[in-house]
Amino acid sequence: MSDYPKILLDNVGVPDSHTLSVYRSRGGYAAAEKALKSMKAEEVVSVVKESGLRGRGGAGFPTGVKWGFVPKDSKKPVYLLVNADESEPGTFKDRDILDYDPHKMIEGIIISSYAVNCHEAFIYIRGEYGWLVDRVQQAVDEAYQANLLGKDILGSGYDLEVIVHKGAGAYICGEETGLINSLEGKKGQPRIKPPFPAVVGFLDSPTVVNNVETLASVPWIIQNGADAYRSIGTEKSPGTKLFSLSGPVKRPGVYEVPLGLPLRELIFGQEFGQGMLPGIELKACIPGGSSVPVLNAEETMAAMLDYESLSQLGTMLGSGGCIVIGDDAKMPELLKVVLQFYHHESCGQCTPCREGTGWLDMILKRMLEGQGRPKDLDLIERLCGNMMGTTICVLSDAAVMPARSFISKFRDEFEALLPKGEEPEDFVPTARAAEDRG
Amino acid sequence: MAKITIDGKEWEFEEGMNLFEACTIARGGEKLPHFCYHPGLPVVGVCRMCQVEIEGVPKLQIACNSTVRDGMVVHTRTERVQNTVRQILGFHLLHHPVDCPICDQVGECALQNQYMKYGLYEADIEVGDKLAKRKVQLIGPLVMLDAERCVLCARCTRFTHHLTKTDEMGIFNRGDHSEIGVAPGLTLDNDYSLNVVDICPVGALTSRDFRFEKRVYWLKNTESVCPGCATGCNMIIGHSGGRLYRQQPRENLQVNDYWMCDHGRLLYHSVQGDDRLLEPKIKEGGEQAPVGWDHLWNQLKERVEALGEEGNLVLVGSPHATLEELYAFKSLLQDAVGGSVLGHRLTGSEMDRADEFLLSADRTPNDTGARLLGYADFSAQDLAAAASKKTLLVILQNDLASFDPAAAEAIEGYGLVAYVGCRENATSGLADFVLAGRSYAEKEGTIVNKDQRAQTLHKAIDGPVQSEEDWFLIARMGELFGHAPSWRAQHDLSSELSARIPEFAAIAGGIPKEGVSLAQGAGVEEVERG
Numbered sequence: 001m002s003d004y005p006k007i008l009l010d011n012v013g014v015p016d017s018h019t020l021s022v023y024r025s026r027g028g029y030a031a032a033e034k035a036l037k038s039m040k041a042e043e044v045v046s047v048v049k050e051s052g053l054r055g056r057g058g059a060g061f062p063t064g065v066k067w068g069f070v071p072k073d074s075k076k077p078v079y080l081l082v083n084a085d086e087s088e089p090g091t092f093k094d095r096d097i098l099d100y101d102p103h104k105m106i107e108g109i110i111i112s113s114y115a116v117n118c119h120e121a122f123i124y125i126r127g128e129y130g131w132l133v134d135r136v137q138q139a140v141d142e143a144y145q146a147n148l149l150g151k152d153i154l155g156s157g158y159d160l161e162v163i164v165h166k167g168a169g170a171y172i173c174g175e176e177t178g179l180i181n182s183l184e185g186k187k188g189q190p191r192i193k194p195p196f197p198a199v200v201g202f203l204d205s206p207t208v209v210n211n212v213e214t215l216a217s218v219p220w221i222i223q224n225g226a227d228a229y230r231s232i233g234t235e236k237s238p239g240t241k242l243f244s245l246s247g248p249v250k251r252p253g254v255y256e257v258p259l260g261l262p263l264r265e266l267i268f269g270q271e272f273g274q275g276m277l278p279g280i281e282l283k284a285c286i287p288g289g290s291s292v293p294v295l296n297a298e299e300t301m302a303a304m305l306d307y308e309s310l311s312q313l314g315t316m317l318g319s320g321g322c323i324v325i326g327d328d329a330k331m332p333e334l335l336k337v338v339l340q341f342y343h344h345e346s347c348g349q350c351t352p353c354r355e356g357t358g359w360l361d362m363i364l365k366r367m368l369e370g371q372g373r374p375k376d377l378d379l380i381e382r383l384c385g386n387m388m389g390t391t392i393c394v395l396s397d398a399a400v401m402p403a404r405s406f407i408s409k410f411r412d413e414f415e416a417l418l419p420k421g422e423e424p425e426d427f428v429p430t431a432r433a434a435e436d437r438g
Numbered sequence: 439m440a441k442i443t444i445d446g447k448e449w450e451f452e453e454g455m456n457l458f459e460a461c462t463i464a465r466g467g468e469k470l471p472h473f474c475y476h477p478g479l480p481v482v483g484v485c486r487m488c489q490v491e492i493e494g495v496p497k498l499q500i501a502c503n504s505t506v507r508d509g510m511v512v513h514t515r516t517e518r519v520q521n522t523v524r525q526i527l528g529f530h531l532l533h534h535p536v537d538c539p540i541c542d543q544v545g546e547c548a549l550q551n552q553y554m555k556y557g558l559y560e561a562d563i564e565v566g567d568k569l570a571k572r573k574v575q576l577i578g579p580l581v582m583l584d585a586e587r588c589v590l591c592a593r594c595t596r597f598t599h600h601l602t603k604t605d606e607m608g609i610f611n612r613g614d615h616s617e618i619g620v621a622p623g624l625t626l627d628n629d630y631s632l633n634v635v636d637i638c639p640v641g642a643l644t645s646r647d648f649r650f651e652k653r654v655y656w657l658k659n660t661e662s663v664c665p666g667c668a669t670g671c672n673m674i675i676g677h678s679g680g681r682l683y684r685q686q687p688r689e690n691l692q693v694n695d696y697w698m699c700d701h702g703r704l705l706y707h708s709v710q711g712d713d714r715l716l717e718p719k720i721k722e723g724g725e726q727a728p729v730g731w732d733h734l735w736n737q738l739k740e741r742v743e744a745l746g747e748e749g750n751l752v753l754v755g756s757p758h759a760t761l762e763e764l765y766a767f768k769s770l771l772q773d774a775v776g777g778s779v780l781g782h783r784l785t786g787s788e789m790d791r792a793d794e795f796l797l798s799a800d801r802t803p804n805d806t807g808a809r810l811l812g813y814a815d816f817s818a819q820d821l822a823a824a825a826s827k828k829t830l831l832v833i834l835q836n837d838l839a840s841f842d843p844a845a846a847e848a849i850e851g852y853g854l855v856a857y858v859g860c861r862e863n864a865t866s867g868l869a870d871f872v873l874a875g876r877s878y879a880e881k882e883g884t885i886v887n888k889d890q891r892a893q894t895l896h897k898a899i900d901g902p903v904q905s906e907e908d909w910f911l912i913a914r915m916g917e918l919f920g921h922a923p924s925w926r927a928q929h930d931l932s933s934e935l936s937a938r939i940p941e942f943a944a945i946a947g948g949i950p951k952e953g954v955s956l957a958q959g960a961g962v963e964e965v966e967r968g
Contacts, residue, residue, distance in 0.1 A: 170612075172612075187609075187612075192481065192482065192483040192503050194503075343613060343614070344613060345612075345613070346612065346613040346614070347612050347613070348590065348609070348611070348612045348613045348614065348615070348616035349482070349484040349590070349592070349609075349616075350483075350484050350485075350486055351484065351485055351486055351487075351526060351529045351530055351589065351590070352486055352525075352526055352529050354529075354590065354613060354614050354616060355529035355530070355532045355533065355614055356529055357613065357614070358569075358613065358614035359529075359532060359563070362567055366567075379562055382525070383525075385525070386522060386525035386526060386528075386529070389497045389498070390486050390489070390498070390522065390526060391486060392483060392484070
């Protein structure tokens, strides 16, 4: 599987790849120069549209289409916000770009900003990536010095300011409108839609929010054309995608793969994970970050890594956070970790999510403590049914999807935690000592 | 206009109208279940209760953040909707302490009402698993917070952010640890703090003034108008057994939207305070003592006759009196009897700070009405100049002596002083005859606000047994001077004044709930307030 070009990780491993001189020596910023000097903004948009590039943050929305939603005749400034708030458990791909190739992202920002007529872009980096804030800032400073940012970039007449912003470490600020609120200095809570950010976003102005990986793909597309990009991957999922492989595999890490690669290749392939650790068998796999439905071993071996194939299996490509689960793991315990995360990260504005995430976590906790009740699995299913799709953003869904899939695919492990038999007819919830529910 | 179908019936609404409001109309006034939606606040869409099914849209949608579009087909009562609403209600009630027996909200609690309507399920949570949050938190001089009962609808925080712009309140923490509260170092101490109690759909925010005073379902509600300032906010007086318990705003988009200031709400205390005049009094030997009405009228007659041929009558009205009272006062005691009206207001009296919300600088309810009737300002000098030992000064509901010491001095220059009003004050203390009248809550009457809107005070309770309505006292005084009035009831006065005085023609057929503008050219095309 080495017959595809590396688009995103081509510079990783090169000494000092994060510096401007190395990036330029490897052909960097040629695409930006090409776009600014020889292309119209609309041309850039249409090339990206034709390339079929889809948002790499998780939702997979076509990038060019998203750009097309920005009103052409806006009297307000247009903003580009770079979503570097990578917080989905199991996902650490943007980190490699920020760390080893920040200029690729900056070049992507320049081209994309130009395409949507934006003159001020913000890079929102999660607080936990503190050291990367410095690294990105350094790269931005270098770019300013080389007139790749600021006024009249490379003599093209185009101006762009880029501001690096450090988040305070909330998962929900990775949701685009949560990010906008956070950047405005407000509580990081998603906004109710409509209006959509492309029309009313940051500071009530048209705003495009793009993921780091998405933007880092743009320079290559501009340089090599939409057809070249389409020649990689599958017809409906063109291009390459980063996967962060974790779990009991021999070689966990971040891999760039062409979309459509078999999942088993990512886990067992010699170029990638090289198989399970000795003594551990594959039991399950979460292909796209903790919020997507889990696949059992059989499904894992059959899955292809592209948007459509995974959707057919009832799961999603998501952020590419591929978590491999070995047969030494207990599914209820893993689910507890996942639910605890969403419980902790729910912003708390919508009732079903605020109360539901905590409730799911609480039920699973009591099950693991041997305090489960016979009908708890039914209760979980019922709660899930009412948390799914009833809220402003999809954090609620993100808690439901693992909960439902873990239980449906590994039900015996959960049932083993419950007492046998029916609940007495006259069951009345009784008071027991209130405790810290973590 | 857009044609839309709601629950199988076709309707026409403005394109872009809020779907929640459209559904309310289509459901015959029955609102969709909700906690966070409030027509006076921006939409946040967080309670997720007002779910509706819109054909062609796979997910249920919240009506409050949807708009009417032509051709839309909406279902509000399908099983799918009902089930979702029931379950979401379950989320709201999950950690609620269900301490209804000690909660003031009982009877007007959205949680309680909606549970009875859409819930009625068995609880899925064990009592011990409920999260305990802080109760009985004093967050301001008038408001008490019980975080456990809160459903986090963000109405209070939106109110303090968008309406008062004071931002004392916020939602702190996140997830199921979210709690409303006041920001560190701040107190909920603004002129409108009690509005958050009204809009709180549950018992989380309660009024320290009303707390534990009365179950709301025992209250009778009378629609009236606040007499606290020249704005004339529409209000509801809650009363029971002849006592007033609370005053709350009543929606009027022409005047006060949905809001009211705390000063106005607490005015009801003045009706039943220690300084309330409960019965007529006569001053004898420098001391005022309670008397029966017959005795008072006999004495007044005697003392007036004792003034002899040179005796005359000077009249002082009030911007607090109703149109009917002021009309009776002037038409009977001046025009018929021959007294002379000095005016209704000491220049510059009863003015205070105004704010940009509702409170007017003019803290009287009917200055505009008085002026339309021909009353005007006067000064303490005017009062002194008219004084003589042969003169009876009749003061109607005007506490001149408190506003200006010179006025108090001037009053002393009169031979006889009669005070008509409902509260003891510096002026009533100077009177030889104190005629116990009725407060705003104990009578009918019309007042005109600063924007020339005529509105009606409605009688909520009977006054003290030994008090009389002010118009009746004026009528009796006229009889004393040999001029029996033609009117026999308060409403005779309303019809007479609207028939006789062109400025008041607009109120001839009675005044609607939302009042009526007396301004020239006003009528159908009234401009809605922002």
